[in-house]
Amino acid sequence: MDTLIVVDVQNxxxxxxxxxxPQGNMIIPVINKLIDKFDHVVYTQDWxxxxxxxxxxxxxxxNIGDIVPLGDVQQFLWPDHCVQNTxxxxxxxxxxxxxxxxxxxxxxxxxxxxxxxxxDNMKLNATGLTDYLREKGITKIHICGLAADYCVKFSVLDxxxxxxxxxxxxxxxxxxxxxxxxHEKALLEMQKAGAKFITSTDIL
Ligand code: VGL
Ligand code: ZN
Numbered sequence: 001m002d003t004l005i006v007v008d009v010q011n012x013x014x015x016x017x018x019x020x021x022p023q024g025n026m027i028i029p030v031i032n033k034l035i036d037k038f039d040h041v042v043y044t045q046d047w048x049x050x051x052x053x054x055x056x057x058x059x060x061x062x063n064i065g066d067i068v069p070l071g072d073v074q075q076f077l078w079p080d081h082c083v084q085n086t087x088x089x090x091x092x093x094x095x096x097x098x099x100x101x102x103x104x105x106x107x108x109x110x111x112x113x114x115x116x117x118x119x120d121n122m123k124l125n126a127t128g129l130t131d132y133l134r135e136k137g138i139t140k141i142h143i144c145g146l147a148a149d150y151c152v153k154f155s156v157l158d159x160x161x162x163x164x165x166x167x168x169x170x171x172x173x174x175x176x177x178x179x180x181x182x183h184e185k186a187l188l189e190m191q192k193a194g195a196k197f198i199t200s201t202d203i204l
Pocket of ligand 2: 046048054081082107
């Protein structure tokens with residue numbers, strides 16, 4: 001069964017959103033076409049409580065882009081984004097969200113960020129995605145969505161470490177690029193860890 005994981009195609013990561021990923025909107029029509037080709041589609045949503053500790057606004061005197069220790073990881077501070085049940089956390093209106101599909105939420109623990117669709121950044125809690133895929137007998141996944149250098153990258157790395165054959169659809173993802181070159185670095189990291197890359201034209 002061919003499975004597609006659609007990571008965080010949410011308003012706050014798209015044009016006009018709080019944490020806009022440059023050119024993020026360009027991937028929506030590509031992802032919609034891909035969705036039609038897969039037997040099985042799973043979606044994720046970044047789903048923070050208000051006051052989440054990954055928000056700069058939750059740390060007195062700190063600014064967006066500062067780095068603070070959070071748990072045992074160094075946390076980059078973001079603008080407030082994807083707050084549960086706000087418009088910014090909703091899927092983009094143009095995204096085809098299949099009704100029967102499962103949606104996995106992440107980033108709910110106010111004290112720990114969670115870039116990956118599988119585990120939080122300290123690997124304390126699982127979202128349930130690994131168990132869900134294993135129960136269905138799925139061993140191979142395709143990944144697309146936002147952002148290539150954060151949630152997509154960490155999802156790919158966790159998928160590989162949980163022994164899923166992992167294929168990134170490279171033209172169906174875009175990077176935040178907080179630092180120029182972050183996208184390329186992320187691709188290299190994923191490749192070194194064993195990810196395969198294809199483009200949507202290999203499928204469509
Ligand atoms: C993400 C930064 C903060 C992402 C989520 O979905 O890539 N990036 N939270
Ligand atoms: Zn987030």
